[in-house]
């Protein structure tokens with residue numbers, strides 16, 4: 001381990017002495033060369049950071065330095081909540097470290113039922129199914145709901161797990177222009193009337209932090225006889241009167257809500273909730289639910305405790321929004337090019353010129369004691385290089401003042417602002 005938290009041994013990627021025509025790994029040569037070129041410039045690898053110690057939802061030790069965490073999706077700061085930790089400890093002691101099995105067989109414990117009950121209460125739905133990750137919730141729900149001869153209609157900027165859900169299934173896939181109600185309408189209008197259709201949307205798109213016009217989109221989908229699934233991964237906890245997400249904030253009704261425990265809930269896991277009377281049938285047919293081990297008891301116990309607290313976390317919600325407004329206004333004032341005109345979500349993306357500028361800025365921030373996410377193509381829209389900040393309800397005014405001062409300095413150093 002180096003001072004910067006980098007693991008050099010993980011970068012030992014010299015081409016193997018295997019005949020090139022047989023070496024299946026040779027397809028990665030381009031990626032290896034690109035990564036090598038980045039590291040050879042002497043910068044810290046933004047994709048190999050190690051948290052040596054985590055002191056709170058907003059502070060960790062990285063490379064021996066105390067660092068403000070501004071890129072973790074820990075929106076509601078639940079990871080060190082005493083009730084959440086107590087629930088995890090109790091479950092660990094009573095049920096052991098793992099389930100050793102699928103939910104379908106021996107892998108459903110008391111706290112899987114508790115987490116599903118907490119979700120039904122939180123969302124006010126009749127059904128809730130917990131998956132092992134949010135990725136698997138999308139993979140499973142999309143591939144299971146839409147069968148051969150049916151259609152999945154998705155936003156072009158959808159999360160990888162939504163695309164992978166399409167790839168795993170057998171339905172026809174139709175993409176529409178990002179957040180375009182008009183294009184969604186047009187594409188739905190071209191499809192045959194009879195087959196089943198699933199429109200997949202996200203409340204908040206995580207790369208730029210922009211919000212979907214869900215109300216209009218859901219109305220269009222319904223007019224064309226489609227069912228709607230909304231991924232509310234980046235909105236749970238702080239949109240809408242009950243923190244259910246953008247669909248609640250915009251007052252619309254969707255058939256399926258996908259979520260994750262890895263962001264506002266503060267642990268790991270995924271879920272889908274629904275009022276559909278036949279929703280339970282998903283458990284009988286969904287391969288990413290059936291053919292994998294269930295979450296450890298301590299994880300689902302922390303999830304249940306966290307979700308129950310999130311329901312009433314009105315002060316945290318309010319503080320998170322104050323933080324988002326403060327950071328957005330400060331960065332805008334310095335002249336950074338931001339992903340959204342207004343603080344529409346708890347993600348604030350700074351758009352930079354190229355990889356070199358993005359990495360230089362990211363490293364200057366890290367050396368100054370602030371960790372943000374770096375994102376680059378193909379994960380980003382329109383080939384952009386981004387530094388993405390995600391706010392936490394637990395960030396203090398002092399921390400954000402420090403962050404802003406550092407951004408101003410780093411932005412000038414790399415020429416991102418005047």
Ligand code: PMP
Pocket residue numbers: 133134135136138159161202206231233234260261262268269270
């Ligand atoms: N959906 C969206 C929109 C996401 O951003 C993510 C993760 N970043 C997921 C699903 C997957 O969630 P998980 O981390 O629980 O697999």
